[in-house]
Each structure stands twice: as C-alpha cells, then as structure tokens.
Amino acid sequence: MTLALDNIYELFEKWGSNVYDEKISQIDHALQTATLAEQSGSNDELVIAALLHDIGHLVHLQNENGKVNISVNDSHEAVGARVLANIFSPGVTAPIALHVEAKRYLCTIEPEYFYSLSLGSVHSLETQGGLMTPDEMQRFENHPSFLAAVALRRWDEGGKITNLKVAPFAYYSELMSKVAR
Numbered sequence: 792m793t794l795a796l797d798n799i800y801e802l803f804e805k806w807g808s809n810v811y812d813e814k815i816s817q818i819d820h821a822l823q824t825a826t827l828a829e830q831s832g833s834n835d836e837l838v839i840a841a842l843l844h845d846i847g848h849l850v851h852l853q854n855e856n857g858k859v860n861i862s863v864n865d866s867h868e869a870v871g872a873r874v875l876a877n878i879f880s881p882g883v884t885a886p887i888a889l890h891v892e893a894k895r896y897l898c899t900i901e902p903e904y905f906y907s908l909s910l911g912s913v914h915s916l917e918t919q920g921g922l923m924t925p926d927e928m929q930r931f932e933n934h935p936s937f938l939a940a941v942a943l944r945r946w947d948e949g950g951k952i953t954n955l956k957v958a959p960f961a962y963y964s965e966l967m968s969k970v971a972r
C-alpha cells in the first residue's frame with residue numbers, strides 16, 4: 792500500500808486523536824515533533840519527516856480498525872517509510888525508516904537518553920531489538936541519513952509533553968506539497 796497526500800490528512804483525521812502507547816495523542820505528538828524540528832532550524836524535508844515519522848502507527852490503526860495490540864512490534868518505522876515512498880524523497884522517508892534504530896543507538900551511547908524515554912518508548916525498546924551491538928552502531932553511523940535520524944529521534948522524545956504550543960496540522964499542508972515530489 793502506498794499513500795497519496797490526501798490519504799495523509801484522512802489518516803490523521805480518523806486516527807490522530809488515538810493515544811497509541813503514549814499519554815498524548817498521535818496528532819499532538821506529530822505536531823510537537825515537527826515544531827521542535829522547525830525551532831531547530833531544520834530543513835523542510837526533515838520538518839515533514841518529523842511531522843509524519845509515526846504515520847506507520849496510524850496505518851496500523853487503520854488496518855486493524857483501531858484494535859491494535861501495542862505489545863506487538865508493528866514495525867511502524869518501515870511501514871511509514873514505505874507508504875510515503877511515492878510522495879516523498881528519501882530526505883523524508885530515510886529518517887522515518889531509521890527513527891527506531893536511532894532510539895536504539897541513542898539508548899546505547901547515552902544512558903541519560905534511555906532515562907529520558909517515555910514509558911511507551913521503554914516498553915517498545917525490547918521488541919525493537921534493545922541496545923545496539925558495536926557492529927550495529929558502526930553500520931548505523933555509516934548510513935547517509937544517520938545524523939538526520941538521530942536529530943529526528945531527539946525531537947521525537949521531546950515531542951511528548953502537554954504544554955508545547957503548536958500550529959494546527961493544516962499549517963504544514965503547504966510545506967508538505969512543496970516537499971512532495
């Protein structure tokens with residue numbers, strides 16, 4: 792399955808209020824993560840990657856009609872990158888595909904990052920492969936989108952609070968169309 796731009800809006804409209812395994816809704820998490828990317832002066836593609844990084848969760852909800860078992864790894868990073876591949880270039884999809892690897896990486900090199908994880912993130916870490924081996928770290932560091940993925944992952948973890956002022960989802964529609972191929 793691949794998506795068109797309109798399907799992105801539909802998915803957020805239908806499932807954006809779902810809290811998945813976090814305390815805040817999927818749409819708030821998406822908007823907060825994108826806001827942090829923008830505030831860091833990140834490029835347009837990475838802002839859209841931040842906005843859409845968890846769209847794989849929404850696809851999962853859609854496929855299961857909302858009845859998901861969150862203890863099962865839904866490989867949402869791979870699903871997300873795949874469904875967006877027709878719309879966006881790897882500048883958007885590669886950091887999305889790598890954002891779980893980036894979490895494993897950061898937890899491995901920075902104990903304080905691990906302690907900053909939300910409860911949902913801690914629970915999913917084991918099913919996502921746990922900490923990285925030195926070989927896995929080396930391979931990840933050599934990926935051309937390594938830095939973008941790590942940056943995205945830091946905003947991801949930062950984007951789980953309740954009092955960050957964010958723009959509405961529609962604020963990003965122009966940027967999404969501009970970044971789309």
Ligand SMILES: [Fe+2]
Nearest residue numbers: 844845867890
């Ligand atoms: Fe995620």
Ligand SMILES: [Fe+2]
Nearest residue numbers: 820844845947
């Ligand atoms: Fe996330």
